Amino acid sequence: MARRTGRRPGNPATREAILQASRAAFAERGYDAASIRQIATGAGVDPALVHHYFGTKEQLFLAAVQAPIDPRELIPQVLAGGVDGVGARLVRTFVRVWDSPRGGTAAALLRSAVTNEWTARMLREFVITQILRRAIRELGLEGPDAMLRAGLVASQLLGLATTRYVLKLEPLVSATADQLAAAIGPTVQRYLTGDIGQDG
Amino acid sequence: MARRTGRRPGNPATREAILQASRAAFAERGYDAASIRQIATGAGVDPALVHHYFGTKEQLFLAAVQAPIDPRELIPQVLAGGVDGVGARLVRTFVRVWDSPRGGTAAALLRSAVTNEWTARMLREFVITQILRRAIRELGLEGPDAMLRAGLVASQLLGLATTRYVLKLEPLVSATADQLAAAIGPTVQRYLTGDIGQDG
DNA sequence: AGAAGAATTCAACAGATGTTGAAGTCAACG
């Protein structure tokens, strides 16, 4: 008996436009600096409509950032070929994702995490539970120093993201995915499977 | 003949207090999120006094960030012992600086550069001219791929800074400088002097 | 046609921001 009369919620075009504009804004300005009014203007909409659809600014950020990130589909591509060369494949996949349109979402998370406390918590939780732990399990890298290995990988990859996509430091910006995989791949490989100099 | 009457500019205590409060604010909130009023309150001073001493907010940021960074004094300490083990020494020195009180300045630069365009330009320029070029010259690493090597080093070290000091990702936060030097030193060493897989 | 209700907009709120100019306070000089 529910909902029989009234206008249908159809035509989610504007809703999607708001999401898209918010992703762009969050990606290039970060959570704090991005403004609802700026997002609304970018979507050609009244600011109040943003709240009508998504509620508070935090909820909008969650909606904008949550959807298009799903590392599960990338794991097979990285693992194909076994442990040998997994470092280079991980770097190449990482660069490919950040170069794609969906890389904006990652940039939004990183940019926001640096100045905003709860987004930092979000990114930390996401990196740990969705990426690091999963990668450790899939690669069979159990052991007492597994989290340290994962953290080292995260430091190198996030550093690459910071210098290449945020700081825009040459020549890393112009380097190809293959060049970066050749240069950084061995680092990641060693962090995952090599000697990292702990306890002996 | 100049300035013979009037109150002397003496007692720069409050001026220094403002500088100190601004460093703290910029370090933990970044350029955009840090506010003049917050800084003034932290220094126990009226907001207008901040402008009286430093002019605009950008000038205050420059004053707060410019002084206590001088990489020249650190270079000998990194170079002592020759090229062998320079990677580990660089990592250890890097961690030591960021762990010291002056690390706040670096954190301010990094946090600000991520959301603010002109601070990003500042940090980029600083990293290139004050650190990378100088390190290349002092280490005698001339060559066509010198800047790429330096960029790779920057990516790993900035990544360490992001994960350890901004994102606060365990177990990197609790790791000692020696542990980090043992784990990351070889990476830096290879970026500087090893095979990074380009043109051959 | 008429009613219902989602989509959308208008106008305003309370608060924070950087900045400014005028005023007040106080130490050092002629």
Add this chain to the structure above:
DNA sequence: CGTTGACTTCAACATCTGTTGAATTCTTCT
């Protein structure tokens, strides 16, 4: 003493922020 001028504060400005509630448009149903 009286003037000078740096130090310091007060009050206000224009602008932006997130958010809200009422009003309006427009589509879909009975």
